[in-house]
Amino acid sequence: MSKTVLIVHAHPDPASLTAQLADAAHDALRAQGHAVLRSDLYALGWKAVYDAADFPDRLDPARLSFVAESGHAFRAGTQPADVQAEQAKLLAADAVVFQFPLWWFGMPAIMKGWIERVFAYGLAYGHKDAGNRHRYGEGGLAGKRAMLSVTTGGPAADYGPRGVNGQLDELLFPITHGTLFYPGMEVLPTLAVHGAGRIDGAGVEDAKAALAARMRGLFDDPAIPYRAQNGGDYPDRHQLAADVAPGVTGLRAHLR
Amino acid sequence: MSKTVLIVHAHPDPASLTAQLADAAHDALRAQGHAVLRSDLYALGWKAVYDAADFPDRLDPARLSFVAESGHAFRAGTQPADVQAEQAKLLAADAVVFQFPLWWFGMPAIMKGWIERVFAYGLAYGHKDAGNRHRYGEGGLAGKRAMLSVTTGGPAADYGPRGVNGQLDELLFPITHGTLFYPGMEVLPTLAVHGAGRIDGAGVEDAKAALAARMRGLFDDPAIPYRAQNGGDYPDRHQLAADVAPGVTGLRAHLR
Numbered sequence: 377m378s379k380t381v382l383i384v385h386a387h388p389d390p391a392s393l394t395a396q397l398a399d400a401a402h403d404a405l406r407a408q409g410h411a412v413l414r415s416d417l418y419a420l421g422w423k424a425v426y427d428a429a430d431f432p433d434r435l436d437p438a439r440l441s442f443v444a445e446s447g448h449a450f451r452a453g454t455q456p457a458d459v460q461a462e463q464a465k466l467l468a469a470d471a472v473v474f475q476f477p478l479w480w481f482g483m484p485a486i487m488k489g490w491i492e493r494v495f496a497y498g499l500a501y502g503h504k505d506a507g508n509r510h511r512y513g514e515g516g517l518a519g520k521r522a523m524l525s526v527t528t529g530g531p532a533a534d535y536g537p538r539g540v541n542g543q544l545d546e547l548l549f550p551i552t553h554g555t556l557f558y559p560g561m562e563v564l565p566t567l568a569v570h571g572a573g574r575i576d577g578a579g580v581e582d583a584k585a586a587l588a589a590r591m592r593g594l595f596d597d598p599a600i601p602y603r604a605q606n607g608g609d610y611p612d613r614h615q616l617a618a619d620v621a622p623g624v625t626g627l628r629a630h631l632r
Numbered sequence: 633m634s635k636t637v638l639i640v641h642a643h644p645d646p647a648s649l650t651a652q653l654a655d656a657a658h659d660a661l662r663a664q665g666h667a668v669l670r671s672d673l674y675a676l677g678w679k680a681v682y683d684a685a686d687f688p689d690r691l692d693p694a695r696l697s698f699v700a701e702s703g704h705a706f707r708a709g710t711q712p713a714d715v716q717a718e719q720a721k722l723l724a725a726d727a728v729v730f731q732f733p734l735w736w737f738g739m740p741a742i743m744k745g746w747i748e749r750v751f752a753y754g755l756a757y758g759h760k761d762a763g764n765r766h767r768y769g770e771g772g773l774a775g776k777r778a779m780l781s782v783t784t785g786g787p788a789a790d791y792g793p794r795g796v797n798g799q800l801d802e803l804l805f806p807i808t809h810g811t812l813f814y815p816g817m818e819v820l821p822t823l824a825v826h827g828a829g830r831i832d833g834a835g836v837e838d839a840k841a842a843l844a845a846r847m848r849g850l851f852d853d854p855a856i857p858y859r860a861q862n863g864g865d866y867p868d869r870h871q872l873a874a875d876v877a878p879g880v881t882g883l884r885a886h887l888r
Contacts, residue, residue, distance in 0.1 A: 388683045389696040424680040424741045427644045440645040442733075443785065443829060477698075480747055481806035482738060485680045489741030508786065512796060529699065530764065533870040537881035540768060540866050546883045547806050549798060550737035558736075573699060610796050614789040625793035627802045628882060 379595060380411045382469035386476045386487040388418040393527055393572050396580060397587055398475045401525065404588035413465045417486045423458065424489030430456055447497035447505070455496065462494045471521040471594050472561070474551075477572065478528045481547045491555055500559040508613065511558050513604030518560030521594060524548060525587055527572035535568065544568055545600075549627045553602055562599035564590075601632040635851060636667045638725035642732045642743040644674040649783055649828050652836060653843055654731045657781065660844035669721045673742045679714065680745030686712060703753035703761070711752065718750045727777040727850050728817070730807075733828065734784045737803045747811055756815040764869065767814050769860030774816030777850060780804060781843055783828035791824065800824055801856075805883045809858055818855035820846075857888040 383401055387394035395416075402412050415422075423429075431445040433454040449455045455463075466472065476487055483491070495501065500517060503510040526548075528535065535544040545552070545566060552563045567590050569575070569583040590597070603609045609620045621629050639657055643650035651672075658668045671678075679685075687701040689710040705711045711719075722728065732743055739747070751757065756773060759766040782804075784791065791800040801808070801822060808819045823846050825831070825839040846853070859865045865876045877885050 391695060418681075418683060422681075424745060425674075425678075426735075426741065427674060439647060441829070442735075479682075479698075480744070480751070481810035482744065485682065485741045485745030485748055488736070488738065488744050489680060491736055492741055495736070508790075531870065534764075536871060538872040538885055540861055540870055540872075540886075541810060542805055542883045542886060543881060546802065547810065550803050550806070554737035554797060554803065573697070605796055614787065614796055615792060616794040616796075625799060626882070626884060627798045629794055630796075630798060 378409045378411065379470040380413065380468050381405050381591075381594065382413045382415065382465050382472045384415040384417065384472060384474050384487065384490060386417045386484045390419075393569070393575065393580065393583070394475055394477055397525060397527070397569070397583060400584035400587050401473055401475065401591050404591035405594075408592065413469060415462060415465060415490070417490055420458075422486055422490060423456075423493070424486045426489060426492040430459065430493060432456070443497055443502070447502055450496040450498040456493075459493050459496070462490065463496070463499060466494060466517070469520060471523070472556075473523050473525060473591075473594075475525045476527075478526045478568075481541065483551065495555070495559065503559070509606075511560075511605055512553075512602065513557065513560060514606060515558065515560035517556075520561045521564060521599070522552075522556040522561040523564040523590065523594065524551060524566040525569075525590070526566060527569045527583075529573045530570060532568070532570040535570065546627050552600060553627075553630060557600075557602045563602070564594070564597055564599055603630050603632055634665045634667065635726040636669065636724050637661050637847075637850065638669045638671065638721050638728045640671040640673065640728060640730050640743065640746060642673045642740045646675075649825070649831065649836065649839070650731055650733055653781060653783070653825070653839060656840035656843050657729055657731065657847050660847035661850075664848065669725060671718060671721060671746070673746055676714075678742055678746060679712075679749070680742045682745060682748040686715065686749060688712070699753055699758070703758055706752040706754040712749075715749050715752070718746065719752070719755060722750060722773070725776060727779070728812075729779050729781060729847075729850075731781045732783075734782045734824075737797065739807065751811070751815065759815070765862075767816075767861055768809075768858065769813065769816060770862060771814065771816035773812075776817045777820060777855070778808075778812040778817040779820040779846065779850065780807060780822040781825075781846070782822060783825045783839075785829045786826060788824070788826040791826065802883050808856060809883075809886060813856075813858045819858070820850070820853055820855055859886050859888055 385398040435448040503515040641654040
């Protein structure tokens, strides 16, 4: 069945590996009959900084609470046009693919600023105006899928379970769990292309093929098995019950 | 002995808790006789987006490699004036304190963009132009200390060892380990003020006092015991030796 997929990508060079991979994902999705939306953040000249200009009609002109003003602007329809346009694409999408180079073990600032400005209160957090009641597995983006596709400079070994940088899926947990699963998206395992700084033509073709294969599984591959907040494992919505993964601590405790 | 401390902080409202805590840190440091530098990123109008404008004199005008151009611009002295000014403060500092609200479990985009633009190749990575040879415990910022001071909206329980958001020190590992320990800084345990959205006057005073106490220990408190890349635990500079923390995987494996 035909779906709609949003590809958000971040590199200023149209010939970059990031741009090439975004194009490869696009082509693979179109070949399956899906509709594709694109947010090429550098080409858009995306405003990365979340600030008072995001709230032209303030609830409280004296003090800037991002949570309160975000909820107010989202409800009242007073968000900036660029934010509204991105939210419309996000809401139209059945899945979102984020393609970016890993900079200091996270998203480039321009993409972090896309999250901050687009993931409004009432949409991506504060669902149903019920504080933290609906999150992690349910929320304003429930029913959608998400996937990170990253390029890194170093070798794969550096990101392995005992690699010097730290295990990649734990480094990305603030994004996969804290940003995408939080508003209810099903998050697929990350695709990583390592050694991007020295990649040759054959390596680029391999990377495109790997991403195309992942695009073919975008709506069928199993998601990362994060625990839903309201699925019974967190009876008080704050901490794991004592009998769930007893004795396990840290990020891994949140995997079923 | 008198030292110099740089406080980097990110909130646009001069009356915000972030600004108040930056001021409290400043006062506590001055009371000890230290010199304080400030980088109030919103007040500076900091350019968050790392892009071609950062490299007015390109090594390769046709293709934009951030690593290659960053190294070239840093060596040649062709970096933008705002980047050079921040690097001068960073190099003058014996310690750096980052004060920010935790947004989607990371730094606000404006601060992430400060890292991306200021932490140049040749300064914060690619030390001595030797690739990844000198990192994690040694590098261009060795001898300096660093500390994160964050505010969060949720309760402390949500960030505990079995809290629904994930354990705070593991969520921040990409910053503490991957960004600050990477170029050689000694990183202190993070100070977190939780429930910032509902904090009252007494809560603010408690938070200021807690931060002031941490500032008094800034040069003496024990750092997070991350393993140095070249200290023997990573004989190939990529992975932990089999006999180091045998069987332990993930972020915690990198703690001594």
